[in-house]
Amino acid sequence: MHELSIAQNIVEIVGDSLSTNGGGKLKSVKVRIGELAGVVPDSLEFCFTAITRGTTMEDAKLEIERTGIVGRCADCGTDSAVEGLVFRCPVCGSVEMKMTSG
Known part of the structure; x- marks a missing residue:
């Protein structure tokens, strides 16, 4: 389940950005995930919610x-x-x- 480590990295990056920019209230975090990344979106959302609880x-x-x-x-x-x-x-x-993305 690498979704947990991905969620941890997202929270760390966003937390650093919030600190650098004076904090504030965070409403949403947008991420793009390619089809071949092997990430289960529901699992990533679950991990993100669990990690951010109480923060x-x-x-x-x-x-x-x-x-x-x-x-x-x-x-x-x-x-x-x-x-x-x-x-x-196709041309x-x-x-x-x-492969350039996905």
Whole structure:
């Protein structure tokens, strides 16, 4: 369950940012997680809620945006969404795709 360590890192980064910027009330934390990250959103939310309980971040909502897989063709330079796990350029048909996000 690496969601716990991810939630701990989020809380640490946000806490440092709050301290640096004079504190204040935190309403939400937005994160983007790629499809291939292997993160279970419900587990991450659960861990975030558990870690922030009793802190100044307790009422903050964790907003998770899932991002799709995007690849860049090494042959023609096209960036395109990857459907399933088929890394093939939709423009030139090359399989020389490098994942750029997701």
